[in-house]
Amino acid sequence: MAPANIESILHEQRLFQPAPAFAARARIKSMRELQALQQQAAQDHEKFWADRAREQISWHKPFTKILDSSKAPHYRWFDDGLLNVSYNCLDRNLKDKAHKTAIIFEGEQGDVRRVTYAELHREVCRFANALKANGIKKGDRVVIYMPMVPEMVIAMQACARIGAIHSVVFGGFSAQSLQDRIEDAGAKMLITADGGTRGGKIIELKLAADQALAKGCSTIESVIVLKRSGQTIPMQNGRDVWWDDVVKNVSDQCEPVWVESEHPLFLLYTSGSTGKPKGVQHSSAGYLLGTIVTMQWVFDIHDDDIFWCTADVGWVTGHSYVTYGPLAVGATMVMYEGAPTIPDGGRFWDICQRHKITIFYTAPTAIRGLMKLGDDIPAKYDLSKLRLLGTVGEPINPEAWMWYHTHIGHERCPITDTWWQTETGAHLIAPIPGAVATKPGSCTLPLPGIAADVVDEEGNSITAPNQGGYLVIKKPWPFMLRTIWGDEQRYLDTYWKKFNNKYYVAGDTAHKDEDGYFWIMGRADDVLKVSGHRLGTMEIESALVAHPRVAEAAVVGKPDEVKGEAVFAYVVLRGARPAGGVDEALTKELRAWVTEQIGPIARPDDIRYADNLPKTRSGKIMRRLLRSIAAGEAITQDTSTLENEAILLQLRGKA
Numbered sequence: 001m002a003p004a005n006i007e008s009i010l011h012e013q014r015l016f017q018p019a020p021a022f023a024a025r026a027r028i029k030s031m032r033e034l035q036a037l038q039q040q041a042a043q044d045h046e047k048f049w050a051d052r053a054r055e056q057i058s059w060h061k062p063f064t065k066i067l068d069s070s071k072a073p074h075y076r077w078f079d080d081g082l083l084n085v086s087y088n089c090l091d092r093n094l095k096d097k098a099h100k101t102a103i104i105f106e107g108e109q110g111d112v113r114r115v116t117y118a119e120l121h122r123e124v125c126r127f128a129n130a131l132k133a134n135g136i137k138k139g140d141r142v143v144i145y146m147p148m149v150p151e152m153v154i155a156m157q158a159c160a161r162i163g164a165i166h167s168v169v170f171g172g173f174s175a176q177s178l179q180d181r182i183e184d185a186g187a188k189m190l191i192t193a194d195g196g197t198r199g200g201k202i203i204e205l206k207l208a209a210d211q212a213l214a215k216g217c218s219t220i221e222s223v224i225v226l227k228r229s230g231q232t233i234p235m236q237n238g239r240d241v242w243w244d245d246v247v248k249n250v251s252d253q254c255e256p257v258w259v260e261s262e263h264p265l266f267l268l269y270t271s272g273s274t275g276k277p278k279g280v281q282h283s284s285a286g287y288l289l290g291t292i293v294t295m296q297w298v299f300d301i302h303d304d305d306i307f308w309c310t311a312d313v314g315w316v317t318g319h320s321y322v323t324y325g326p327l328a329v330g331a332t333m334v335m336y337e338g339a340p341t342i343p344d345g346g347r348f349w350d351i352c353q354r355h356k357i358t359i360f361y362t363a364p365t366a367i368r369g370l371m372k373l374g375d376d377i378p379a380k381y382d383l384s385k386l387r388l389l390g391t392v393g394e395p396i397n398p399e400a401w402m403w404y405h406t407h408i409g410h411e412r413c414p415i416t417d418t419w420w421q422t423e424t425g426a427h428l429i430a431p432i433p434g435a436v437a438t439k440p441g442s443c444t445l446p447l448p449g450i451a452a453d454v455v456d457e458e459g460n461s462i463t464a465p466n467q468g469g470y471l472v473i474k475k476p477w478p479f480m481l482r483t484i485w486g487d488e489q490r491y492l493d494t495y496w497k498k499f500n501n502k503y504y505v506a507g508d509t510a511h512k513d514e515d516g517y518f519w520i521m522g523r524a525d526d527v528l529k530v531s532g533h534r535l536g537t538m539e540i541e542s543a544l545v546a547h548p549r550v551a552e553a554a555v556v557g558k559p560d561e562v563k564g565e566a567v568f569a570y571v572v573l574r575g576a577r578p579a580g581g582v583d584e585a586l587t588k589e590l591r592a593w594v595t596e597q598i599g600p601i602a603r604p605d606d607i608r609y610a611d612n613l614p615k616t617r618s619g620k621i622m623r624r625l626l627r628s629i630a631a632g633e634a635i636t637q638d639t640s641t642l643e644n645e646a647i648l649l650q651l652r653g654k655a
């Protein structure tokens with residue numbers, strides 16, 4: 001898509017200054033303070049980050065080298081330092097915060113459990129010893145497929161403690177997706193649970209795990225199973241062991257394994273432009289630093305805060321703002337396993353009231369969904385402890401922003417709209433709440449030390465306001481991804497090739513306004529955001545064509561009031577198109593098929609059958625045309641290249 005065609009359509013004029021009462025006790029209190037940091041970073045980018053790394057990380061052996069760019073765009077930060085991420089999240093808090101609550105866990109049924117830093121430390125040590133006893137060593141990959149319970153955090157921290165590389169697979173992914181990820185990572189161990197709960201239903205994690213392992217995953221040697229749902233599940237002798245059993249006779253002390261700064265902390269698979277999800281690889285020191293500075297700058301975390309990020313740990317937001325960031329700064333956080341509408345649409349606000357949440361971080365899709373249920377629901381709850389709100393994952397429309405501001409923040413709480421990605425590790429563009437005035441729908445300004453810009457097709461900075469272009473980051477930052485696991489070429493091609501390895505290409509389009517504020521416009525590639533979940537259209541297309549009756553498929557996003565985007569599929573069948581384009585049984589079957597191949601989050605809302613798909617002369621599917629049709633818009637594209645214009649009627653469901 002040429003930037004000339006990227007029109008910016010949002011013109012939001014409202015401006016919300018930081019409330020003086022908030023700014024007065026904020027870590028960064030004014031634009032002047034923020035600009036001082038920005039200047040430090042601009043003067044000496046490497047020194048700025050090195051200072052932060054010395055200040056914020058407890059090193060086992062301090063680093064002497066800051067940034068190694070000799071193999072750019074493979075960057076190495078703080079290369080010769082030694083540290084342990086779990087030590088930084090747990091041990092260093094034991095001196096002053098041993099009895100402070102680290103995690104307040106709430107289950108959907110209302111069960112509440114509190115875990116202190118001392119208890120969490122012991123549990124992590126025990127589980128780390130259990131991993132060792134089961135043959136896991138530094139560098140081994142461990143796949144985690146679990147519900148949102150404290151043991152998920154314990155498992156991840158235990159991996160970090162012994163230098164094992166975790167790869168969490170979201171519990172909503174199917175057996176097939178789990179298998180693909182286990183095989184790509186070459187994982188030695190799988191950690192799962194008998195089942196999770198959501199929306200009153202049991203998520204059959206062990207069943208899916210068994211299916212994945214039955215078909216392949218030859219590298220897996222053992223499976224640790226947590227009892228959570230309590231249902232009876234088959235355990236395979238010699239392979240499957242219960243969590244409770246492996247932690248029974250091991251010590252609750254475990255010396256951390258000191259790893260190099262660049263040692264991979266985790267892989268997290270995410271979707272891109274091709275059919276196969278990619279394993280984004282993060283480092284130890286740089287990544288940890290990103291989660292810490294953003295907890296401080298963007299979430300303005302204080303010792304007495306109760307922090308709640310509603311994201312599932314299966315996504316990057318849960319990695320950075322559940323498992324690592326809050327613990328690394330010694331905060332108290334809430335974890336909730338369940339749906340926002342159980343028993344009713346007040347559940348989030350009820351949790352905020354009961355646990356006295358001060359900082360609340362969620363996705364626009366959740367805000368829109370809860371907004372639809374009516375203003376009277378949040379009005380029933382005491383939300384007076386809230387002092388800061390955040391959003392992440394997709395652009396937030398000004399209407400939802402204003403509702404959040406009015407009905408949840410009571411016009412008192414700043415809203416921090418955080419732009420970042422699985423690849424960036426932590427927030428890169430976001431308002432620092434005590435300093436930056438906000439505009440509904442804008443993620444405002446880049447953080448100190450983050451060289452974000454919007455450029456045209458040639459890579460030139462776009463200086464004219466409100467002109468769309470590609471969002472790029474012009475200097476390396478410590479918490480950037482390091483590579484794609486097992487696929488160097490894809491790392492280079494996806495993020496660096498477009499501008500000759502000079503800039504990191506985010507894959508989003510954006511524009512800057514008169515004040516230099518960033519407005520994210522959407523993806524420049526074939527990635528969808530469905531309820532904030534990142535899905536590749538090609539992934540869904542390959543799932544569809546794997547069905548014996550499907551010859552060809554094209555998937556696009558259709559605007560959806562709550563989900564942001566919904567999955568819309570155009571399908572060409574082997575053999576005849578159903579009469580009138582309708583075959584309800586087949587549509588049902590294909591939707592179930594995609595659920596089985598990827599997971600329920602990828603299930604198409606609409607499926608439309610056509611004799612052919614519209615293609616350009618060079619044979620490329622005309623996705624823009626398909627998007628317009630899905631959105632029910634008038635067609636403005638040139639359709640003269642279509643072999644058969646009657647196809648348009650079929651695609652529009654009119655024939």
Ligand code: WTA
Pocket residue numbers: 270315316317391392393394395396417418419420421422423443506507508520522523529532533534
């Ligand atoms: C989108 C989620 C607008 C964007 C942390 C990005 C956003 C993709 C925002 C990454 C935001 C994320 N405003 N769009 N505040 N935050 N995005 O990897 O398109 O699941 O490229 O990481 O989400 O999605 P991912």
